Amino acid sequence: MASLTSVLGVLDPTSDRAVFRQIADALREAIDKGRFREGDKLPSETELVDHFGVSRMTVRNALSLLQQEGLAVSEHGKGVFVRPRPPVRRLASDRFARRHREQGKAAFTVEAEAAGSRPEVDNLEVKEERPSPDISARLGSPRKVLARRRRYLLDGRPVEFATSYLPLDLARNTPIAQPNPGPGGIYARLEEMGHRLDHFDEEIRARMPSPAEVRTLQLASGVPVIHLVRTAYDSEGRAVEVCDTVMAADAYVLAYQLPAN
Amino acid sequence: MASLTSVLGVLDPTSDRAVFRQIADALREAIDKGRFREGDKLPSETELVDHFGVSRMTVRNALSLLQQEGLAVSEHGKGVFVRPRPPVRRLASDRFARRHREQGKAAFTVEAEAAGSRPEVDNLEVKEERPSPDISARLGSPRKVLARRRRYLLDGRPVEFATSYLPLDLARNTPIAQPNPGPGGIYARLEEMGHRLDHFDEEIRARMPSPAEVRTLQLASGVPVIHLVRTAYDSEGRAVEVCDTVMAADAYVLAYQLPAN
DNA sequence: CTTACCCACTCGTCTATACGAGTATGTGTC
């Protein structure tokens, strides 16, 4: 193995840049240049302490920076590693096209298997609730809603969890209120019930996860979430469903097509 | 002012949860409950040290957690504050409709003024470059491209910076190569030049910013960026422009409309 | 050969201390 000096260089004592930032810079540059690759173990804290001649807290400060940037992850007892970039799931803009719905299988499953991953859905929960003000407003202020929660995993890794809300008067005592709503999902059922779907509105935000979201999605530090709220409208202009989705940002790329006129 | 105990509670020494996490939990809960509001100053490190009876590093560790979550920002010499949530700019899915282009003013300016903000564009740079492999592939592998860079600010705050790439054979010696391409922007010029725009593809990712992006967008810690890559196609199916945009995630919500069929 | 244990190495948590640098406020001088 090459000496640490050749990989990381040395500190510049004349610089007014904080020492821990210089160390972070050195590591970041080494990663960028491919001297450490995805999944590689970075030098241990002790090695960095010895190499740079600083205290351990200073080294930890530097490593913490890299983790906040999403460049590294630490594993207790093992080391600090260059964060591997997992395969991303691409959500195409035609993903709710009727033709996909009509073939009957759950979109998530079909697509995951096509990509060679093992899909899984868990944490299923279906219950009646009083809607939050935001959800209520989007659905036209129903008194109660049916909430369907679930979490999606690829190869055992949680990537997204979502809650669908439907006005209760529309969903009660229908297959939609069942844990498994049947082939094509709730959109297929809605259409069968006479609510021909017209279009979807989607709102996208990105932010850092709450502690609960970190747990549910098993997020490494330095990984944001994409928060997507989709509203489905039927051909009469009624909002028939709101789907609130939180996705691990490192697992997704969203694709949309916009008309030019 | 109420005693700190009534606002933050006390530590549970029997808990196996790390002390700094308990402190972070207490502060987070107080913020959630509105005991501290946006822009409010949190208790100083010294006050927290005295209140919880721990060392300063432990308190700083807790505050650092809140900053990583995007809940708080520290200001040197002043204190740590609940992060104010700035007004968000909403990007509607019809933002590239021809009718908007035809009225002649820059979309960013019109929209910002309508929202009561002071818009600004700076860091203008127009130059010819060799495209990166990614950009090159999207544009059909031109040897060189025209790159137009600019940064957008609202009320003096940077919110986004973007680079447009156009095949050089298409843009050279046209108004598009001028710093100010004229009313309606480069899309209006492209249409005048016979490239009737057909549609746009957008790809969206979210991630933590690089150090350079933190500087350019003056991002607080705990604020991710939204990375949007838009490709514009003319009616002959040719990719005529790629726009690479990095946005401060706390300043944006993106809206899209999807057809149901 | 397998199992159990020990040990070395990793990162996690916490203490105590020191000095520096940015900010705000008061105070005294002019």
Next chain:
DNA sequence: GACACATACTCGTATAGACGAGTGGGTAAG
């Protein structure tokens, strides 16, 4: 009143040390 300055507060950076807890490998016992 205006200004310079001292001061006390804030967070930023860094040191040195201690113990805990998770991991993995080697060694000794069975």
